[in-house]
Amino acid sequence: MNDMTPDRDDRSANLKGMGCSRKRVEDVRFTQGKGNYVDDVKLPGMLHGDFVRSPYAHARIKSINTEAAMALDGVVAVLTAEDLAPLSLHWMPTLAGDKQMVLADGKVLFQGQEVAFVVARDRYVAADAVELVEVDYEELPVLVDPFEALQSDVVLREDLEPGADGAHGPRKHHNHIFLWEAGDEEATNQVLDEAEVVTEETMYYHRTHPCPLETCGSVASMDKVNGKLTLWGTFQAPHVVRTVASLLSGIEEHNIRVISPDIGGGFGNKVGVYPGYVCSIVASIVTGKPVKWIEDRMENLMSTAFARDYWMTGRISATKEGKITGLHCHVTADHGAFDACADPTKYPAGFMNICTGSYDIPVAYLGVDGVYTNKAPGGVSYRCSFRVTEAVYFIERMIEVLAIELNMDAAELRRINFIKKEQFPYTAALGWEYDSGDYHTAWDKALKTVEYDALRREQAERVEAFKRGETRKLMGIGLSFFTEIVGAGPVKNCDILGMGMFDSCEIRIHPTGSAIARLGTISQGQGHATTFAQILASETGIPADSITIEEGDTDTAPYGLGTYGSRSTPVAGAATALAGRKIRAKAQMIAAYLLEVHDDDVEFDVDRFVVKGAPERFKTMKDIAYAAYNQAIPGVEPGLEAVSYYDPPNMTYPFGAYVCVMDIDVDTGVPEIRRFYALDDCGTRINPMIIEGQVHGGLTEALAVALGQEIAYDDLGNVKTGTLMDFFLPTAWETPNYETDHTVTPSPHHPIGAKGVGESPHVGGVPCFSNAVQDAFRAFGLRHTQMPHDHWRIWKTANDLGLHG
């Protein structure tokens, strides 16, 4: 028998547990076109909904005439706010403590706002009927600039009582939403006033959009016979959607089943609750038939959650030698017509207070003023934890500006200010406790790999050659070092609509030793079905290939807060590991019984329990699983199942060091990315292949945002970038190859030491690309210029600096 036992390494490899580049189980169906996305859901008798949307950014609605639309063959219903009002569904709560119109209630506040919902036999009829709904608008003055909005007499939100507090305290003006502060302003100002060197810069992190390739949509099916509502949709947080749907509709929560099927990318766009979801539910209740709503791309870009739109003014002080002494940051945050940010309740500006970055800054202050304007609502975290992209862009630009002020090398300035390895756990001036890090090692590795000093010499030579007229291309070296704050979060300070941000995993081991595990999260491409099985394989000794992972069905999965903010691995991944350990603990008792020894006399060994000191005596997990179902074991319940709900003690703090080398054609403004090096430290690595894929993807979304992607408005509030003709998504042609690298600094408080990685490359990538562009012009006196650095803006920068002769 013993001779037949494969050796330990083979048994371990057979598990396909943590650390291996296991191929994805999802891909088998995706590569054959057999994914099941919301628009693939087709039910008998299903109707289709479509929105009448406002062409104006701010207007009063004088009347809505639905007669002609209702008269069209195939039209079943046209819903307006008047129809929803008796159900109290014409407004809905947002995730940020504000409320939002489901259908326009007397006025519209942004272009593309939902005014009426047409329900018809098919999409074509619905679209025809949308054109037949007559809405009489009276135009009102439009406010697209948040600074102007704070001065204007024009009241945007007439529904809010003047002078009354908002969800986050006093409002200073009728278009003001909140002031959120962190840190000690007085102490910070004192340090800044007395500093040897102080510099100030204002940067605009432009409005953009997550734009997943699949738009948002839902299918609602109200079964009036059994009183059950089933809702399929593009939900990054299906369980929260169920709770919200129950609270809004009055349908008891056990009678609502929410299903997130395959999701075609989320990136934050699918966290919020949208009017389309609510209208599809109401329409199904009204008509008694299933109703599908799928938005088109223009609707997606114009009306569902945007990201960023932060005006950030920073002041930073340092000694002459470059040691940073203080940081002051003020943000004017444009939230659009409704505050529909998706942030934990107590954080209306998300985790913007991570803006001291990776640096040991003794004193700091952050103040964020939220403002209403006539733009689409939102403010979601587009491929980042809550507002962390803004925070990291802010500090990484402030560092560059300070380096210019000090006439110092920006890499060296970072190095002398990094939080040191021995300072962790490190409490930052704005309150967060960083769990672990080794920034100097990562930075040194990055700079050595790219041969940083040689790059700087080459750059200096290029500048001289440019001045001599020998080249028209400048060279930029972009640096960034970021610290993310992910894995929201501890229930003591993180909740969404009152629901604590724990997450969960439930495991059932079948009698033959295979398993199913269900989680409260939902993959949108991250490969959860692959990686969570790897965690379980390592924890339980059951091969990953014998474990099914399911998510997204609220009738079967345990309650969880969903997938965004890189929280799946830090929170649900921890729950998975701990549920696996519960399985193992019970398995140990069963093994001891079967081996006729005391519990303490057996130990876990890859895929089995062995008698200590006698490894030839063992029971495999397969043996144990079978015994759990067919033997009466004294003091042990039959079966082998476990549930774990995990409330993380702290966030996790992944970090990384990025370098971009860029050549910029001064006459065309075209940047060419010569090299991009990305070192990520996400703690323990579960699947290197998937990590690398996440980094490639996040960097490409960073490239998009830094180099051209924006949601732009004209003065009348018209969206100028409503299709993929104008809204920049890089193709394979514009996208470079990336070099990936890593260090491993495990999280000390996470059961497997993992920190999360999906968003790091976006968070670190945006400042890196932007710094590369701006660094190219440093020798010619550029301090700061605003993103996105599209060809025109880069050309303009060169022109403003007099580089066109």
Next chain:
Amino acid sequence: MSDKMHIKLKVNGEDREFLAEPRELLIYALREHLDLTGPHVGCDTSHCGACTVTIDGKSVKSCTMFVAQANGAEITTIEGIGQPDALHVLQESFREHHGLQCGFCTPGMITRATKLLEENPDPTEEDIRFGMAGNICRCTGYQNIVKSIQVAATEMNSAKEAAE
């Protein structure tokens, strides 16, 4: 708009007939009338390529064509490329090299790649990047898609040489 046309298509080797309004887009007809939900709608404006199919030997974005225009054509969708027990080399390669994440662009991406490799069986990286530029992916950053196609091309060429 109730005047319907009699549409005949050969899809994935099968003759299919149905009634459709002339204004219906081909992607809609494929998805709604023929239940071929592999090709997806990503943008409605022929930028993203999620709806890519092969029509009479050419890569076409099926959101840009009326079903009436396709009448009589021979069409291949992702459902006609490889079978569960005999995947196409590209399907295997995309999985092997992590050339997909959310999977939404993948059917269009692989369908386009099959044509690309017919047009150019031995493409350089630049050829692939240019030849795939009509298909947008939001997840992968393309690096692994390019790799998947490169490796598939090599494998297909070796298989061809071995057969000759």
